[in-house]
Amino acid sequence: MKSLLAGQSFKFWMSASRPIAFRQSALPYILGVALGLATLTVGSMSSLAQGVYLLPDTAFFSFPGDSSIIFGIFIALLGFVGVIFAHGGMNLFDDYFDMKKGAVSRREDLLDGGFRARLGKCSYMKDSGLELADLRRAASLFLAIALLIGLVIFALRGWPVLVFAVITLILGIAYAGPPLRLSYNGFGELVIGFIFGPILVTAASFLMSGQITHLALFASIPMGLLVANIVHVHAVMDYGPDKAAQRKTLPILLGSEKAGGYVSIAFVILAYVSIVIAVVMGALPLAALLVVLTLPLSLVFVRLVLSYVHDEDARDNEFVPQKWMGNYGDWAGYTKAGLGWFMARWLTAQNILMQVALILALTAFTPWYL
Numbered sequence: 001m002k003s004l005l006a007g008q009s010f011k012f013w014m015s016a017s018r019p020i021a022f023r024q025s026a027l028p029y030i031l032g033v034a035l036g037l038a039t040l041t042v043g044s045m046s047s048l049a050q051g052v053y054l055l056p057d058t059a060f061f062s063f064p065g066d067s068s069i070i071f072g073i074f075i076a077l078l079g080f081v082g083v084i085f086a087h088g089g090m091n092l093f094d095d096y097f098d099m100k101k102g103a104v105s106r107r108e109d110l111l112d113g114g115f116r117a118r119l120g121k122c123s124y125m126k127d128s129g130l131e132l133a134d135l136r137r138a139a140s141l142f143l144a145i146a147l148l149i150g151l152v153i154f155a156l157r158g159w160p161v162l163v164f165a166v167i168t169l170i171l172g173i174a175y176a177g178p179p180l181r182l183s184y185n186g187f188g189e190l191v192i193g194f195i196f197g198p199i200l201v202t203a204a205s206f207l208m209s210g211q212i213t214h215l216a217l218f219a220s221i222p223m224g225l226l227v228a229n230i231v232h233v234h235a236v237m238d239y240g241p242d243k244a245a246q247r248k249t250l251p252i253l254l255g256s257e258k259a260g261g262y263v264s265i266a267f268v269i270l271a272y273v274s275i276v277i278a279v280v281m282g283a284l285p286l287a288a289l290l291v292v293l294t295l296p297l298s299l300v301f302v303r304l305v306l307s308y309v310h311d312e313d314a315r316d317n318e319f320v321p322q323k324w325m326g327n328y329g330d331w332a333g334y335t336k337a338g339l340g341w342f343m344a345r346w347l348t349a350q351n352i353l354m355q356v357a358l359i360l361a362l363t364a365f366t367p368w369y370l
Contacts, residue, residue, distance in 0.1 A: 013141075017092050017142065024231075028223040031201055031204070032201040033205070034364060035201070035205045035360075036207065041365070045285075049285075071156075075207045076204065089139050089143035089145075090143075095135060097176040098245075161206075164202075171195055172195065174191075186248045190250075193231070198220040198221070198224055201219060201220035202220055215364065218281075218284055221278070222271035222274045226352060229264055230350055232249075233349050235251050236260040237345065258309040261306065265302050272295075275288055275356075276289070285367075287366040290363055315341045325351055327347075329343075
């Protein structure tokens with residue numbers, strides 16, 4: 001184990017895997033689990049929401065007694081650990097492929113030349129004297145742990161788990177790895193949205209309930225859009241460094257930071273529209289319209305994006321997070337480091353995801369037609 005970790009602690013590698021981004025996977029997963037639990041317990045759902053594609057009879061092992069909910073919670077908790085390791089492993093592999101391709105050194109050249117980017121990527125590698133092979137082994141270890149957990153869940157829930165895992169693994173590696181390098185060809189934001197939206201929410205619901213329902217599928221759409229927005233607004237603010245690193249993100253394909261900013265706003269708007277459509281169709285409960293409570297935060301996000309793309313002088317304007325906006329981490333530390341301009345927009349996008357996921361999770365348990 002020590003050789004796999006290159007003499008570093010497990011805590012070191014977990015910190016290197018960018019845990020600040022884990023909310024992008026944790027929140028959709030928790031929503032999926034809540035929807036799976038609602039599927040098992042709420043009797044007033046519409047027939048559309050209860051539409052099942054796969055019946056819960058695919059497991060290799062069965063357990064006596066009526067413990068479906070307890071069993072589902074056990075599998076869901078196990079799956080949560082697997083998702084965190086998988087996310088961390090993919091982040092480390094993203095760093096590995098970026099460093100191998102030379103994108104990190106080009107980004108650092110920009111920083112040295114005075115360009116303003118978020119941070120020098122992979123600084124933990126230089127600070128600790130690690131080599132690329134060490135990073136590859138650590139990333140492989142993270143994914144191996146996720147795979148072992150996945151095999152246990154596969155035995156308990158059956159072959160659909162394998163389908164979800166294979167799709168996620170292929171897209172996760174192809175995100176920055178050869179031959180596709182999707183994040184270098186403008187598909188990175190959409191791939192991440194698809195993995196952490198439709199795939200993750202539906203998979204989590206299946207782990208909890210043993211069923212794939214329209215409820216989970218329709219709820220996964222706004223999650224995917226909001227996760228894609230988190231990655232996309234990040235790319236808008238990293239437009240210059242990414243372009244120099246020859247990484248064709250969606251904003252670069254669109255041709256400007258301004259166009260990228262408009263698409264970021266469109267992601268948020270489409271998320272709300274998808275929820276309204278799902279409620280009208282009967283795939284989500286009427287109470288899901290309570291997502292209107294998150295509109296003030298979304299308006300804050302829109303204002304921040306517009307100020308960024310229209311007025312360079314306004315990008316550093318003081319932003320003071322309020323408690324109702326959600327978690328902004330070590331905000332004093334971010335501002336002291338000169339990163340407030342970046343973290344204000346990125347964390348606000350994350351907090352929109354958090355608030356919408358929470359409302360969809362809670363309202364799934366309400367009477368559907370009030």
